[in-house]
Structures are given as structure tokens and as C-alpha cells.
Amino acid sequence: MQELELKYGCNPNQKPSKIFMKNGKELPIEVLNGRPGYINFLDAFNGWQLVKELKQATGLPAATSFKHVSPAGAAVGLPLTETLAKIYWVDDLGELSPLACAYARARGADRMSSFGDFIALSDECDADTARLIKREVSDGVIAPGFSEEAMEILKSKKNGNYNVIKIDPNYVPEELEHKDVYGITFEQGRNELKIDEDFFNNIVTDNKDMTEQAKIDLAIAMITLKYTQSNSVCFVKDGQAIGIGAGQQSRIHCTRLAGSKADNWWLRQSPQVMNLPFVDSIRRADRDNAIDLYIGEDYMDVLADGAWEAIFKEKPEVFTREAKREWLDKMENVALGSDAFFPFGDNIERAHKSGVKFIAQPGGSVRDDNVIATCNKHGMVMAFTGIRLFHH
Numbered sequence: 001m002q003e004l005e006l007k008y009g010c011n012p013n014q015k016p017s018k019i020f021m022k023n024g025k026e027l028p029i030e031v032l033n034g035r036p037g038y039i040n041f042l043d044a045f046n047g048w049q050l051v052k053e054l055k056q057a058t059g060l061p062a063a064t065s066f067k068h069v070s071p072a073g074a075a076v077g078l079p080l081t082e083t084l085a086k087i088y089w090v091d092d093l094g095e096l097s098p099l100a101c102a103y104a105r106a107r108g109a110d111r112m113s114s115f116g117d118f119i120a121l122s123d124e125c126d127a128d129t130a131r132l133i134k135r136e137v138s139d140g141v142i143a144p145g146f147s148e149e150a151m152e153i154l155k156s157k158k159n160g161n162y163n164v165i166k167i168d169p170n171y172v173p174e175e176l177e178h179k180d181v182y183g184i185t186f187e188q189g190r191n192e193l194k195i196d197e198d199f200f201n202n203i204v205t206d207n208k209d210m211t212e213q214a215k216i217d218l219a220i221a222m223i224t225l226k227y228t229q230s231n232s233v234c235f236v237k238d239g240q241a242i243g244i245g246a247g248q249q250s251r252i253h254c255t256r257l258a259g260s261k262a263d264n265w266w267l268r269q270s271p272q273v274m275n276l277p278f279v280d281s282i283r284r285a286d287r288d289n290a291i292d293l294y295i296g297e298d299y300m301d302v303l304a305d306g307a308w309e310a311i312f313k314e315k316p317e318v319f320t321r322e323a324k325r326e327w328l329d330k331m332e333n334v335a336l337g338s339d340a341f342f343p344f345g346d347n348i349e350r351a352h353k354s355g356v357k358f359i360a361q362p363g364g365s366v367r368d369d370n371v372i373a374t375c376n377k378h379g380m381v382m383a384f385t386g387i388r389l390f391h392h
Contacts, residue, residue: 006019006036028171033151036165042069050227051063057196058220061099061102062077063122070228074220075102075240078239080096080101083274087269090132097129114136115137116137118163125145130147139163140164197216197219199222210381217239217358218358230339230340231245231254232245233255233258233337236336243259251342255347259353262331262354273295276291277312331354336358337361339391340362341361341368345367345371
């Protein structure tokens, strides 16, 4: 199959629409179920590249949860702690396969953003991962293969219309890529930059104690940024992205956005949130929304009289700013990657509030000295990679 006709492009008024191979070769994908759309394929192909590179860099199964051509989460298949299993709502599924753990982490880091995601998996989708996918609101999945049991589970999702795409793991794209904008064709060489632990050897801070886990986490951050709409910043801890700030014009806004998502991820692990007395009938999405409001500035939206009764069995105490700060101060050893240099030390100050200890960024700002000095003030370890990772 050299081309596949689509229902429409980014929007219903954009017709005709199709994907095809300009070189006349066969498409490296097979649609096993459903009818993926234009944006589905954009998410699928970007996500597949991300998880393929994560697997190559770490040797672990990888998963990503994509929305609107940027990852909402990305992770490798490390076992889940009891706390993570609970906040990701998979504690009732028993022991999960490494691939399922990877998707639970990728989906669970920012469940609000992952609602209606497109999933990419580095390995054959197994039954554990399919069962996890089935219970979530998702548009589709791409993987190099699917077990028979996994296919049966996925085919039962969305009244049989769930999008399932199989991709040839041996497919190698051409070295030049093209993009049309306003009838004008852009051409560039593919970004084939390999990111591994040697990527972080140029440590410019006084503290040079870069741990092996930090190198893995920074590799996850930088590979995630490679497929995230710029400007972008990514916070990572223990093998998974915990906060991604994408598509912002200002780098400090990227850092604030990613940092606030990382804070929310940590706040969800606090006893005050984990012990919220939800009513038994609450839906998963409503529960996620309630938690997001409860830990934010608009907490009265769920605690006001006449509102909390539909969500909780009993009215929870307010999670005060002081109590949240006390819990956030316990977060540590977070890794942070940036797709371009930090122009000011304010980014480092914001990162410090979210437990960041390890940083990777290209360097090259006229204010590098100020950024390094700010890292030194907080005892951080920062590596200059010398490589920008813009993605548009």
C-alpha cells in the first residue's frame, strides 16, 4: 500500500487528505483496526520515533502518550511502586508487564493532558498493556506488533472502532525530509542525533556528581524534547517524564508549565490527596479533574457546599499552600532537560522549587555564567550538550 486516504486533514473542512510515500515504496504501516485520521498519524509517527529511541538509549520497553503532536508523558518500563500504582489507578490490575508499566507511567504522569491520547509502544503490545489501554479514553495505539489476546481486547474498545496501527520496526526513512507551508516546500536533513549517556559529559558546574540514574533520566528528557513542539522543557524522575512544558514562546513559561505539572505529580502522592474519600460512582475523568482542582488555586470549585457532595463521601480539608509547600520540599533528585539554552537564572530558580538536581541544556547564552552560578548556589549538576533540539 503506497497511499492511504484519510477522512479529512487537521479539520473537517480540509479535504482531500491522505498519507503516501513520495518515493513510490510501500507504507511501513498496516492499519489493523479503526480508521486513523491525519492528527492520529502525526501523533503516531512522532510517538513511534520517541519510544524507539528511548528503547535504544535505555534497553527498556518504552511508551509515550501523545496529544496534538507533543508528548503528554513518556516513560520506560520500570516496576511501579505501590504509591505510583495507586495514583495511576492501576493498583487493581496486579503485577504488570514492563511494557504496561511504561504506559502506566506515561499516561499517569499528566492524566489531564493524556485524556484522548494516541499511544506509541516500543515493543509488541501484550495483554497487560491492552487491558490498561482499554479502560482509558484514548484514540489509538501504534506498535511493532500485537499479541492475539491484545488485539481481541483492543478491538472491543470504542465499539470496535479503536485505531490500531502496526509499524515495521525495521523501516528507515530517507535522509531528507520535506514539509509544505503555504505551497512552499521546506527541505532539511532528518534529526538523527543519537542521545546516550556520553551526551552529558561536559559538566560545567562545581558539583560534578552525575549519577547513572541521572544520565538515564536526562536521556529520557532530551529524547522526549526531540519530539516535543518547541520551545520545550522536560522534568524527569526515576525513568519517566513528570512534567512537560511544550510550545511556549518564552523559556521561563516552559519551565513554569513543566514545573507545575511536576509539582502536581508529586502532590498527588501526598497522603492528603491519596486519602481523598471519593464517592464510589465517580468516573475516572471526573476523579482526575477533581484532584487537579483540589491541589490547585481553584480548590473551592470542588469543596464548596453543594459541589463536594457529588464528588466526596465527606468534605475534605483544604490543602493549604503551606502544607503543599512542605510536601513539595520533599521532592528531590529530579532531572531537567531544555531544548535550547537557558537565557536567565530565573529558570534555575524555578526548577529548584520542584526538586531539580540534574540539568542538561545546550549552553551558549551570553548569560551562561549567571545560569551556572545559580546552579552552583543550589548545588546542582549541569551539563552543556552543545546541541539544540528544536522541533516544529
